[in-house]
Amino acid sequence: MALAAALLILLLASPAVYAADHTVGDSNGWSQSVDYTTWAKSQTFTVGDNLVFNYGSTHSVDVVSQSDYTNCNPSSPIKSYTGGSTTISLTTAGPMYFICPTPGHCQGGMKLAITVGASSPSPGGTPPATSSPPSGSSSPPPPTSTTTSSPPPPPSSSGATGDFGNLNVLMLVLALVLVGLHACMG
Structure with missing residues (x-):
């Protein structure tokens, strides 16, 4: 029973991947x-x-508004970070803008x-489209549409790969089989 409980916990934790x-x-x-x-286009x-x-x-x-991004204006940041290493969680879908406020940078x-897309779709679904400014352009990206006629972008180079929706289904089936076996043996 402990093994089945451990697999169930793993199944519940798997969306974090x-x-x-x-x-x-x-x-x-x-x-x-x-x-x-x-x-940004490669992500x-x-x-x-x-x-x-x-x-x-x-x-x-500095996290800034679209206008401050376009004009390289560091005078009214939404949020500022220093210290050499900053991790920013993407919590809301839509455009986000960042600048280095050091003069001239x-x-x-x-x-x-x-442009941050909505959270991952259900297994087998199509991911939402994302966009970034055209190459060589300093204009901000347009709002994201959830439909697109172009193929989905290649996988991110960030190390997130694979179809985790299928992994979740496989883990659920495995957990159910183990619970069933345990019930038959016990």
């Missing part, structure tokens, strides 16, 4: 040497994911606009 950590700028981190428009952001910013002491991270391209 949907979350992905997106290391902003990959190995280059939050720096002036990354094209964040291109980087799929979903409610429950995290953005991980790694940066040096001359940088920080945002103007030099140290700014990130993303």
Whole structure:
């Protein structure tokens, strides 16, 4: 019975595997040497994911409004982070904007606009579409639509892979089989 209980706990905890950590700028981190428009296009952001910013002491991270993002205005951040390593949980679907408030850095391209999609759909469903600004554009991304005619984006390079919906079904079936076996033997 203990094994069945352990599997049931594992089954209930498994939805947490949907979350992905997106290391902003990959190995280059939050720096002036990354094209964040291109980087964002290679990612799929979903409610429950995290953005991980790694940066040096001359940088920080400000969450800003669309207008402040467009104008590189650091004077009224929604939230500011310092310290070299910041993890920001993506808790709401929609656009989010980030800049480095160090003078000249945002103007030099140290700014990130993303669109966070709704939480993962049921197994076998189609993920919501996400978008980011066109390459070379400093304009923010348009609002996300839940329908699209283009194929879904490739898997994120953040390490979140696989079809976890099928894993959940498999774990449920395994747990039920073990509970049934235990009941027959006991």
